[in-house]
Amino acid sequence: MKLDSHISQELSILSLFNQTTYQDGIKVHEHQASESDVEATKRLFNKGLITQIDGGYLTTLGKDAVEKLQDLLLMLR
Numbered sequence: 001m002k003l004d005s006h007i008s009q010e011l012s013i014l015s016l017f018n019q020t021t022y023q024d025g026i027k028v029h030e031h032q033a034s035e036s037d038v039e040a041t042k043r044l045f046n047k048g049l050i051t052q053i054d055g056g057y058l059t060t061l062g063k064d065a066v067e068k069l070q071d072l073l074l075m076l077r
Contacts, residue, residue, distance in 0.1 A: 009040035014049070014066050015073075017058055026055040 003011075018024040028041040038054075045053045049062035058066060 005036075006040065006043065009036050010044055011069060013037060013040045013044060014062070014069055017062075017066050019066055019070055022058055022063055025051075025057040028055045030054070 016026050028037055030038050041050070041055055042053055044050045048059055049065055051057045051059060
């Protein structure tokens with residue numbers, strides 16, 4: 001299994017969400033964020049992991065993904 005740059009960037013965006021409370025969202029501003037961050041955020045929205053095309057909150061699927069990402073990061077440390 002190989003991680004391409006798109007998946008890596010999407011994981012990076014997902015890691016920005018606060019796992020202790022899902023009431024905190026994020027906002028990726030086109031005029032402030034890198035183009036790759038903006039595009040990764042759009043892809044996450046299109047995949048149904050976040051509620052807004054520019055961030056917002058995690059969906060149920062997004063919450064599951066962030067929990068699994070956190071587990072993986074803990075295993076790798």
